[in-house]
Amino acid sequence: MQIEVGVADEKLESQKRSKEPAAVPMREQALEWMRRGWRPAGTLLAVSLAALLMWHVINGKHGLSVWHQKRAEDRELQREIKDVELENAQLKQSIDRLKSDPDAIEHEAREKLHYAKPGEVIYTLPEPAQTQPAGGK
Numbered sequence: 001m002q003i004e005v006g007v008a009d010e011k012l013e014s015q016k017r018s019k020e021p022a023a024v025p026m027r028e029q030a031l032e033w034m035r036r037g038w039r040p041a042g043t044l045l046a047v048s049l050a051a052l053l054m055w056h057v058i059n060g061k062h063g064l065s066v067w068h069q070k071r072a073e074d075r076e077l078q079r080e081i082k083d084v085e086l087e088n089a090q091l092k093q094s095i096d097r098l099k100s101d102p103d104a105i106e107h108e109a110r111e112k113l114h115y116a117k118p119g120e121v122i123y124t125l126p127e128p129a130q131t132q133p134a135g136g137k
Contacts, residue, residue, distance in 0.1 A: 058064050097104040109115040116122050 114122055
């Protein structure tokens with residue numbers, strides 16, 4: 001019996017060796033390729049999608065770079081608002097002073113309108129010439 005088993009094993013091995021790769025049907029080759037390749041392909045797809053998502057989060061329409069620009073713009077506008085509010089408060093104080101203080105009214109009339117009291121002479125001096133820096137154009 002041992003001889004028969006050995007002969008059968010040799011026949012199976014010779015049949016395996018005699019099979020050519022082309023003898024495997026195309027459908028089985030495709031299925032085998034799919035079995036071996038689905039994980040690397042899936043990994044590549046997942047990594048590609050993650051990279052695309054990361055790019056969109058950073059550079060997209062509402063991404064981080066746009067967010068940083070908007071934050072800087074917001075800070076600049078808040079600073080401008082504070083400056084305008086301060087100027088507005090100063091102008092309100094000036095208006096209140098002009099409404100109630102005769103000395104402030106007189107000061108404005110003399111300074112801006114060049115009014116003078118009877119018997120006074122006003123001398124207007126020329127504005128000092130602005131000098132340019134030595135290395136200027």
